[in-house]
Amino acid sequence: MLLTSVIIILREVLEAAxxxxxLLAMSHLLHLRLRWFYIALAAGAAGSVAYGMxxxxxxxxxxxVGQELLxxxxxxxxxxxxxxxxxxxxxxxxxxxxxxxxxxxxMTVAVATAVLREGSEVFIYLSAFxxxxxxxxxxxxxxxxxxxxxxxxxxxFYYLLVGMPRRRALLVTCVLLTLAAGGMVLQATQxxxxxxxxxxQVPLWNSSVLVAEGSLTGQMMYxxxxxEATPTSFQVIxxxxxxxxxxxxxxxxxxxxxxxxxVRDVSQAR
Amino acid sequence: MTxxxxxxxxxxxxxAALALLPPVAQAGRxxxxxxxxxxxxxxxxxxxxANTKVKLIVYNRDPTPEEFESYELNREKIIMGGxxxxxxxGPLTQGEYPFFGEFNPKTAQGKIIAQ
Amino acid sequence: xxxxxxxxVVALLSTITLxxxxxALHGYRASMAEAQQLFDRQLxxxxxxxxxxxxxxxxxxxxxxxxxLAFQVWSPGRRLLMRSANAPPQPINALEEGYENVxxxxxxxxxxxxxxxxxxxxxxxxEPVGLHFHLADKVVLESVIPILLGLPVAGLLxxxxxxxxxxxxxxxxxxxxxxxxxDLSPLPxxxxxxxxxxxxxxxxxxxxxxxxxFERERRFSxxxxxELRTPISAIKVHTHNLERELSQYRLPQSPVSLAKLxxxxxxxxxxxxxxxxxxxxxPDHYPAKFEPLDLHELAREVxxxxxxxxxxxxxxxxxTGGAAPLxxxxxxxxxxxxxxxxxxxxxxPENGRVEVNTRVDGDRVVLRVDDTGPGIxxxxxxxxxxxxxxxGGDRHPVAxxxxxxxxxxxxxxARLHHAEIQLDKSKFGRGLSIQVRLPASPGYLxxxxxxxx
Numbered sequence: 001m002l003l004t005s006v007i008i009i010l011r012e013v014l015e016a017a018x019x020x021x022x023l024l025a026m027s028h029l030l031h032l033r034l035r036w037f038y039i040a041l042a043a044g045a046a047g048s049v050a051y052g053m054x055x056x057x058x059x060x061x062x063x064x065v066g067q068e069l070l071x072x073x074x075x076x077x078x079x080x081x082x083x084x085x086x087x088x089x090x091x092x093x094x095x096x097x098x099x100x101x102x103x104x105x106x107m108t109v110a111v112a113t114a115v116l117r118e119g120s121e122v123f124i125y126l127s128a129f130x131x132x133x134x135x136x137x138x139x140x141x142x143x144x145x146x147x148x149x150x151x152x153x154x155x156x157f158y159y160l161l162v163g164m165p166r167r168r169a170l171l172v173t174c175v176l177l178t179l180a181a182g183g184m185v186l187q188a189t190q191x192x193x194x195x196x197x198x199x200x201q202v203p204l205w206n207s208s209v210l211v212a213e214g215s216l217t218g219q220m221m222y223x224x225x226x227x228e229a230t231p232t233s234f235q236v237i238x239x240x241x242x243x244x245x246x247x248x249x250x251x252x253x254x255x256x257x258x259x260x261x262x263v264r265d266v267s268q269a270r
Numbered sequence: 271m272t273x274x275x276x277x278x279x280x281x282x283x284x285x286a287a288l289a290l291l292p293p294v295a296q297a298g299r300x301x302x303x304x305x306x307x308x309x310x311x312x313x314x315x316x317x318x319x320a321n322t323k324v325k326l327i328v329y330n331r332d333p334t335p336e337e338f339e340s341y342e343l344n345r346e347k348i349i350m351g352g353x354x355x356x357x358x359x360g361p362l363t364q365g366e367y368p369f370f371g372e373f374n375p376k377t378a379q380g381k382i383i384a385q
Numbered sequence: 386x387x388x389x390x391x392x393x394v395v396a397l398l399s400t401i402t403l404x405x406x407x408x409a410l411h412g413y414r415a416s417m418a419e420a421q422q423l424f425d426r427q428l429x430x431x432x433x434x435x436x437x438x439x440x441x442x443x444x445x446x447x448x449x450x451x452x453x454l455a456f457q458v459w460s461p462g463r464r465l466l467m468r469s470a471n472a473p474p475q476p477i478n479a480l481e482e483g484y485e486n487v488x489x490x491x492x493x494x495x496x497x498x499x500x501x502x503x504x505x506x507x508x509x510x511x512e513p514v515g516l517h518f519h520l521a522d523k524v525v526l527e528s529v530i531p532i533l534l535g536l537p538v539a540g541l542l543x544x545x546x547x548x549x550x551x552x553x554x555x556x557x558x559x560x561x562x563x564x565x566x567x568d569l570s571p572l573p574x575x576x577x578x579x580x581x582x583x584x585x586x587x588x589x590x591x592x593x594x595x596x597x598x599f600e601r602e603r604r605f606s607x608x609x610x611x612e613l614r615t616p617i618s619a620i621k622v623h624t625h626n627l628e629r630e631l632s633q634y635r636l637p638q639s640p641v642s643l644a645k646l647x648x649x650x651x652x653x654x655x656x657x658x659x660x661x662x663x664x665x666x667x668p669d670h671y672p673a674k675f676e677p678l679d680l681h682e683l684a685r686e687v688x689x690x691x692x693x694x695x696x697x698x699x700x701x702x703x704x705t706g707g708a709a710p711l712x713x714x715x716x717x718x719x720x721x722x723x724x725x726x727x728x729x730x731x732x733x734p735e736n737g738r739v740e741v742n743t744r745v746d747g748d749r750v751v752l753r754v755d756d757t758g759p760g761i762x763x764x765x766x767x768x769x770x771x772x773x774x775x776x777g778g779d780r781h782p783v784a785x786x787x788x789x790x791x792x793x794x795x796x797x798x799a800r801l802h803h804a805e806i807q808l809d810k811s812k813f814g815r816g817l818s819i820q821v822r823l824p825a826s827p828g829y830l831x832x833x834x835x836x837x838x
Binding site: 004007008055056059060063064065067068121124125127128190193194195196200201202208212213214228229230 | 299323325334335337341342344345346347348349350351353354355356357358360361363372373374375376
């Protein structure tokens with residue numbers, strides 16, 4: 001049971017931890033107060049338990065595909081929130097403190113949603129052992145190992161971002177958030193295909209020989225950029241479109257903000 | 271605002287994507303059933319027609335939850351104890367597609383054979 | 386990175402956790418693979434053993450109590466020769482040489498199918514998969530749990546070690562915090578760690594530069610004052626001569642401008658003298674000579690010396706209290722008394738009262754001067770010691786001439802003696818009361834009589 005626990009917990013923790021550390025690092029760089037983070041964690045944890053308890057009812061909804069639909073909705077919600085968060089980060093970077101309330105709120109909801117999504121699976125997995133005669137020590141040890149690795153990666157990643165020069169940190173954050181956002185949409189389409197709400201197609205390629213989805217590298221890439229070994233053409237289009245949207249939005253914001261700053265600097269110089 | 275302009279682009283893309291989709295029909299899919307009992311899949315090998323989308327109903331007869339997962343099929347779904355889950359699969363090219371129960375991967379193993 | 390300590394603890398602990406846990410996982414996987422091979426070999430051995438067993442083809446023999454093991458032996462005609470009680474009568478798995486995982490009897494099994502070419506028998510031996518993992522899990526747990534339990538201990542140790550490592554930083558911060566505003570002595574260098582050496586060195590260099598520039602400023606004022614004395618003396622002489630020469634002309638009255646000129650010269654001479662005093666009494670430079678003396682006696686002498694000023698304005702000056710013996714610098718205390726009396730004389734209106742009191746209060750000697758002048762507003766108490774500060778600012782009564790340095794000099798001398806100065810309302814109801822509390826024996830505080838901080 002040890003390895004199973006490690007894999008399940010590690011996968012879920014890693015997915016949430018990477019988004020958390022990126023947003024936390026940005027919050028640090030922009031001198032935001034940390035209150036939003038604690039609120040998000042608490043809300044996400046409470047949400048996970050509620051989701052886990054109600055999963056049977058959720059699954060039954062919509063002809064038995066309620067789970068897929070709700071998860072897809074959560075992923076798309078995170079994508080939309082990232083679409084708001086990333087440009088606001090750029091705005092705050094270039095022209096000082098603006099829209100801080102909206103930024104904090106968006107980050108709170110995004111982190112809470114991510115924690116809810118990943119936390120509920122952990123909760124369901126661990127709650128299964130209520131019935132089990134198997135010794136807890138294996139499960140618990142595995143869970144601790146998985147959580148330890150996940151949080152350690154998150155913490156080191158956070159310090160890596162915080163330790164960078166501000167400009168590069170912003171660039172890396174924007175690139176990572178863009179790819180992660182694409183990953184969210186990709187997962188959502190995956191779930192909608194599974195629910196038969198979107199048509200299934202023959203995979204465009206199979207890169208599982210290069211990087212298997214189940215491997216540690218695969219899991220990392222899945223967590224970071226939503227890696228998929230056998231995507232369909234539809235998924236590739238959707239992924240590209242969502243990444244392009246985000247990238248375009250970021251570039252426009254940056255252009256706009258630079259212009260504002262230049263205008264302001266010039267007017268100040270006079 | 272740049273923000274609104276780009277959200278509009280997203281909406282446009284979404285509408286365009288939906289318009290391009292062929293209408294999805296839920297009815298008329300071949301139905302297959304699998305049971306989970308004692309952290310085992312019954313049957314552990316399931317033959318389905320190739321190049322057809324099929325509806326797979328997984329019954330979890332155990333009191334514990336299980337996650338039906340397959341990297342090859344790109345499927346992942348939690349099934350609570352005593353519940354059933356519907357998963358749409360395919361169309362698949364001929365071949366074998368292993369699946370497993372993520373919560374008990376040592377014993378809950380099986381594969382779908384597309385012919 | 387708000388705290389270096391938290392950063393180091395979290396980053397180090399994360400690194401340790403990551404490396405340890407990943408290697409533990411790697412070890413787990415390796416031992417699992419090893420165990421799997423071992424179990425597989427055992428299955429193969431059992432299979433070849435079984436295929437060598439004698440068996441009759443009439444009726445399949447059912448073997449009870451095989452533990453977890455299940456097996457079947459099939460004749461060339463696919464007839465069951467022998468099986469364990471927990472194995473089904475039909476073939477467990479397809480008759481193909483090799484290992485495979487299959488389900489039967491409500492469990493998942495590891496099955497080995499073996500074809501014995503000697504007797505053309507197929508043997509299938511199976512063991513539950515869960516059993517293997519259970520065993521391997523137990524072994525690995527034993528090795529992983531110490532790592533898990535060790536982690537909090539490691540965290541605690543790192544916390545203390547990092548705290549210890551940062552001690553010199555705290556010491557440096559304390560040394561800087563405890564420095565008084567006027568203390569520009571260098572920070573101690575000897576036990577600074579290599580990493581802090583540049584900070585200490587550049588701080589010391591900065592302090593040295595500051596000290597040098599202060600010194601330059603002080604020396605300049607002192608030198609300037611000193612240099613001004615001679616021309617002022619010359620002007621005084623010339624004015625005196627001028628007065629004499631004018632008197633020869635027998636003017637109806639002596640010119641008003643001459644009297645004004647003489648007053649201005651007096652004032653300038655006083656100012657220059659005060660600037661010199663201010664420099665001389667700077668605690669860092671003053672070559673104090675502490676000797677036993679009686680403050681009461683000294684006060685009497687200074688009052689006698691300045692009595693004419695008080696008498697000239699019709700003021701009553703009174704010395705009260707008793708003998709106040711202490712060890713102090715006579716010259717400095719004389720200047721202090723002169724300045725206090727001078728202030729009292731200046732600010733008390735004509736026919737006012739001034740009282741000088743000396744007394745012993747425990748290990749302190751207290752000098753108090755009360756007057757019936759306008760006093761000082763409480764909010765100005767802190768500022769009157771600043772150089773060139775005049776009470777009331779621009780509204781300072783023009784009639785009262787002064788340098789604005791008197792109380793600064795008093796403060797220098799008080800600091801030199803480690804004395805405290807208190808300002809208060811006069812005992813006369815209106816007016817200022819200024820109290821100087823001197824330690825009876827500064828030699829006790831500074832054994833070698835040195836006055837440096």
